[in-house]
Amino acid sequence: MKPFSYERPATPAEAIEAAARPGARIIAGGTNLLDLMKLGIEGPAHIVDINRIGLDRIEDTPEGGLRIGALVRNADLAAHPRVRQHYPVLTRALVSGASGQLRNKASVSGNLMQRTRCPYFYNTDMACNKRRPGSGCSAIGGVGHNFAVLGASDACIATHPSDMCVALRALDAVVEIESAGAKRSIAIADFHLLPGDTPHLETALQPGELITGIVLPSPLAGTQIYRKVRDRASYAFANVSMALVATVEHGEVVVERLAFGGLALKPWRVEAAERGPRDPDAIADIVLAGAKSCTETAYKLPLVSRMLAAALETVQ
C-alpha cells in the first residue's frame, strides 16, 4: 500500500475542508477503499476518516419519508423499524448483500460509491479504462459471466455491484451532498453514470463534495420484493437482482416500480415498463430494449422475465 497521511475530523465542515486537499480521499467503513488500496488500484496520499463526524442518524422527514445519514451502517439501516415496515425492499436488498461482518461496517455513502467488481478492474496486469483511461477494456471478449448487457460501451462493460442502490432506485431516493459553502441534492437516477467513453467517471459527485445522506420519499403502497440470483446462496454479488413494488387492481397484479441490478453500470430502471403490460415477458422486453449480450452473459436476459414472473406470483 502506498504511504498516506491520516486525519480524523470531528464535523462535516472539517471533513469537507480536509477532503479538498490534493490527493485526499474519504474513508467511511473502509471495506471497499482499503481492499482497492491494498491492490494498488487506489493510492490516496491523504486519508480523511469521517467515522466521527456524526451523520449517523435516521430521522423522519416532514413529508413522511426518511432522512438517512451517510454514516448509518448497512446493518442498522436494514434493521430500522420504519425501514422494515415501510421500505421492506430496502431491508431485503441490504441483507442480501455481503456478510454480517461487512454490513456492520459498510456505510450508506460507501455503498453508493463502491466501485465495480469486474475481474479486469481488479487485475492490475490487464488493461482497464476505469483504472487507466485509454488503456482499453480487457473484459470485452474476456472471460467472465458477470458483465453488463445494458448501457455498456466499447470502452467498458462492467456492472455496478450494489444491492442497496437497486432498491434506492425503485424507491426514488435522493442523495444529499455538501461542499464548502454549498448544498445540493441529486436523484439516485442521475447519481451513477453510464460508461460512455469516460468509464473512469463513475458518479455525479464532484471533487470536494461530501455525501451527507439520502432521503426516501414517503412510503409506497403495495408489496415490496427484492430477489437476487447469484453464484452461491449467500455472500456473493448479484448476477441479476430485482427490486419490485407491485399492487393489485381489480384482481390484476400491477408493477408499480421495477429496477434491476447486475445488468448495467447503474441500477437499471425503465419507467415505461411500470403500470404497463401485465405479462412478465412483455415487461421484460421493455426493460431489455437495446440489450447486448455475449455467449457468457446471455443467461441474464431470460432471468429478467423469470425472476419477475416468480415474484409476481407471490403478490396478492
Added chain:
Amino acid sequence: MTDTDGAVVEPVRVSFTINGGLLTLELDPRVTLATALREHLGLTGTKIGCDQGQCGACTVLVNGRRINSCLTLAVMHEGDSIATVEGLGTPEVLHPMQAAFIEHDGFQCGYCTPGQILSSLAVIEEIRAGMPSHVTGSLEGPVPLSDEEIRERMSGNLCRCAAYPNIIAAIRDYAGAKP
C-alpha cells in the same frame, strides 16, 4: 518512521481497549486492525486468510459488533473496545462456545475457528435483537433461532475444511436451540 521501501511515514497515535486492557500504539496509518493485533500486540488468535473481506478469519468484535479486522485501519479505532479470541477463555477455563466447538468437532485445522467463534457469539446477539437476515420470513416479528438463520448469518465465515455441519451443531447447542 520509514517503511521497508524507505518511504517516510508520519506515525499516528491511537488508544483503544483490547480484551479489557487500555493500550496506546504509535502506528504507520496503513496498519490494519488485524495486523496491529497480530504483529504489534502478539495476539495471533486473530487470523488473516484472504486480507480482502472474503473469508471472515479475521473477525473480531468492536464495541460488541463483529467486523472484518483486515478491512479497517487500526488508527480508525480510537477509543473503541475490541474483543479477540484471547479475551474469551483460557485453555483451562474455556468459554462455553469454545467448549461447544470442541464437543461437536466444529473444526479440523482450526484456522477459521477464532473467527467462527467470535462471529457466532455476535450472531446469537443479532438474532436475539431481532435483526433481520436474508432468510428471515416476516420483517416484523421476532427472529427464530433456527439452523437456517444461523447458517445464513455465518456465511461470512468460510471454513476450508468444511466443518460447517458441526459448526452449526456447536452454535445450536450453545444457544440452546433446536435443530
